[in-house]
Amino acid sequence: MNLGPLPSVAAAAVPAEGFVLDVREDDEWAAGHVEGALHIPMSDFVARYGELTEALAEQDGRVYVMCRVGGRSAQVTQYLVRQEIDAVNIDGGMQAWDGAGRPMVTDNGSPAFVL
Template structure:
């Protein structure tokens, strides 16, 4: 694998912190520099790959050593402005869920997170699979995207927007603050 310019320690951190720290560190690098992000969060591989692509960087891959994932990202050039994704507060979303059982909810967390508890009726497609499974989704109605904190669902919404989906609403924060009914 390529030699990193800088190594970032994100071990022990859960979503969205590896991305938050990576984004901050990337701001200090020059285009072409390589950042190694060391993480223990299993979902960080899909998260960082998706974030890298959406931010104009190149995700070079992941090497696993024991419990530590070593992700390599090459900083890209000047980034274009990202298209805005609509957001809804978790409180407003919870009220909508209580009032309307026909909402289309897309949960983009990893399988173990989804199985630990999800909103009844939510469709599960992990962030790393959204791009390839987009055609399973409807373009005719609003899609409410949710994850643990709101960051992965924002990345998923960006991927869907690139595929022509328009009615996308990111729920912020996500399941980490959900107080409504859940299924396991």
């Protein structure tokens, strides 16, 4: 099955109301993340896939998959596309998100940064 090129989008083009799936590890998430994103580390993704499907049941539209620079999120995006989920990889990940001046938060209120 040839899926064609991996769907991707620039960080600056992700809609403010877009559903972001962050697949970075816990320490990366703690340093700074997109407010409202669903966090499922790639290392736990298969075991926690049900959390994504539950969240998708409440969403309308596509899943924007994020990691630090785009490698892990590309793998997860490819998997989701194979599951017939409308998923796109965020080019450049959190580094591009931060570089585009997009907002980031932390759970403890400290200044957010990309780890």
